[in-house]
C-alpha cells in the first residue's frame with residue numbers, strides 16, 4: 001500500500017464517526033483532504049445530511065465549496081461536534097505536531113473548540129517524542145522583526161539542540177505567509193524538549209509569537225493506518 005492509500009484508509013475510517021446534523025471541523029493537508037472528499041461524497045449520496053463544515057484553512061474552504069459542503073465559521077458555531085485532521089507527528093501520549101502545511105493557527109482554534117478531535121495518520125507519523133522526526137515543529141510569528149523572534153526561539157531550546165529557520169518558498173526564498181498574514185519559523189530539534197507543557201508556555205510567552213504546532217492533550221482519538229491494518233486509539 002502506498003502512503004497515500006494508507007492516508008485514505010485512515011481518513012475513511014474517521015468519517016465513520018460523522019453523523020447527520022453534525023458541525024464538523026474540516027482539517028487541512030493531504031490526509032484530511034481524503035476525509036473532506038469522503039464527507040462530500042456521502043452528502044452527495046444522501047447518506048449524510050445537514051452537515052455544517054468549519055474549515056481550518058482557505059485551502060480546505062475551497063475544497064469544501066467545490067464539494068458542495070455547507071460551510072460556516074467559529075463565530076457562528078463556537079462549539080463543534082467533531083474535527084477530523086491529519087498530523088505531522090504523533091507521540092505515545094497522543095501529543096501532536098501539526099502545521100507543516102502552514103495552517104496550525106486556524107487548526108488549533110477549530111480543533112480546540114471541538115468535543116471530539118479525531119487525528120488521522122499513516123504509520124510514518126508515529127514518533128517516540130515530539131520533534132523526534134527531526135522535521136519541523138512550526139511556530140507562527142508576526143512578521144515584525146522576525147529574526148529577533150526566531151533567535152529567541154532558537155535560544156529557548158538550545159538545550160535540545162534546536163535550530164530555527166524562517167519558512168520560505170520559491171526561487172527568491174520569499175517568506176511563507178500564512179492565511180492570517182503571519183510568518184512561520186520552523187524549529188528543528190536534535191534532542192527531546194522534555195516537559196512539553198513548559199516548552200509550550202515558554203514559546204507562547206515570547207511577544208511576537210502567535211501560536212505553535214504542538215497540539216498537547218487535544219486529540220481524543222488517533223487512527224493509524226499501517227501495512228498491518230488500522231489501529232484506533234482513544235484518549
Ligand code: DER
Nearest residue numbers: 029030031086087099100101
Ligand atoms: O499542516 C498540517 O497541520 C497538516 O494537517 C499536517 O499536520 C498533516 O499533513 P499531511 O496529512 O499532508 O501529512
